[in-house]
């Protein structure tokens with residue numbers, strides 16, 4: 001379904017990003033993994049993707065909070081693969097604490113990665129998508145932006161910004177046949193949420209955490225031609241956590 005298409009996944013080395021890389025590869029897409037570091041994990045992921053799915057996979061070291069690094073990464077990917085059709089803005093961090101003790105540096109770090117990172121990479125791909133007159137942008141938001149989770153002033157604000165960026169991007173690129181949608185996961189079992197189960201599981205109507213693969217399946221739909229008329233939406237995947 002995605003043969004001949006290239007997917008750029010930021011923060012693709014582990015967690016939800018890695019699951020998205022594998023799912024899109026299983027549908028035939030070549031994969032560009034943008035990661036903070038190249039390490040054993042990214043090497044193993046590249047190997048698994050190429051061997052198991054017969055598509056290309058390569059890691060590009062890129063800190064998404066650095067606008068120039070994003071532009072250079074996109075240049076390199078275009079030189080290597082010839083196209084970028086799918087952009088998944090997945091890189092993200094948390095630095096949770098009550099606002100009372102939250103340092104400005106912790107606020108900035110989360111905004112710089114989660115919100116500015118999404119802006120930088122979208123901007124870096126913008127012209128390519130316009131010229132191609134086709135593209136799929138998938139932004140990782142969070143139910144935290146919808147609920148205003150206590151202890152996450154920086155994170156919730158960054159993800160609310162991601163939702164706003166999603167809508168702006170969708171409107172700006174709609175006439176070019178480029179869609180942009182946001183996924184708002186609830187509690188997904190990854191390194192990010194390790195040790196926080198007791199705090200959240202009780203509040204989830206389905207009484208269990210989601211898997212990275214659950215999010216990857218939704219990302220695959222948003223990356224595929226089956227969702228070509230869907231743009232500017234925010235889709236929750238949370239076992240009911242943020243039902244309103």
Ligand code: NAP
Pocket residue numbers: 010011012013014015016017034035036037062063064065089090091092093113117140141142143184185186187188189190191192193
């Ligand atoms: P994770 O396991 O902590 O993985 C985060 C990934 O982002 C890692 O690969 C990390 O790279 C990368 N990253 C962090 N800062 C980066 C930067 N400046 N530049 C490039 N890459 C960077 O997190 P996850 O749970 O998979 O989360 C993925 C996305 O889903 C995030 O945007 C997160 O906010 C969102 N989300 C997650 C949940 C959840 O319950 N897990 C819920 C809602 C939303 P390294 O490996 O090099 O550190």
